[in-house]
Amino acid sequence: DAGVTQSPTHLIKTRGQQVTLRCSPKSGHDTVSWYQQALGQGPQFIFQYYEEEERQRGNFPDRFSGHQFPNYSSELNVNALLLGDSALYLCASSLVAGNSPLHFGNGTRLTVT
């Protein structure tokens, strides 16, 4: 039973570029959430997708957008990259029902130069 998988594992981009990160949820899970984790900090909630729609959003600018596909996989897109976007981006899947623990992937390490 595969857990949450994310690709790529590492990525280096230049300021102003755009990036797409991908996530496949744990089998049986229908909800995908994305988190940004800066070095030495806790993860910060970006947004959550369920039934192919963004359901909840954290305090992130519109440069951050996402998508969920019919097979529940998801993408995170970041436009006009800034140096401050350098972080570990974590995808987590769960069931939409409340109190369902999050299952995290190992993340994509994004470096913006």
Add this chain to the structure above:
Amino acid sequence: SQQGEEDPQALSIQEGENATMNCSYKTSINNLQWYRQNSGRGLVHLILIRSNEREKHSGRLRVTLDTSKKSSSLLITASRAADTASYFCATDGELGATNKLIFGTGTLLAVQP
């Protein structure tokens, strides 16, 4: 922004000793969860405690919750070198915001063999 803070920020103990980490949060919650993160990897769910529970056990883990003080503690008994990791508490910071977890700043635990 972070919902809460863990205390201490870093903790170093010997194998076999107990480790206690504390977490404070700001808003009313439905539940509080603890996660572990090994260096550079995804988070792993450890335990969930509901707002109407005061204490919960899982193996060598013991979690307490005091909603009047908006605080929680995680006790790891008989620690092992493999327990070396960062530990985060997480709350559903808004009532009804299903699975929108707000993480604290984390405690870095080092268990010396």
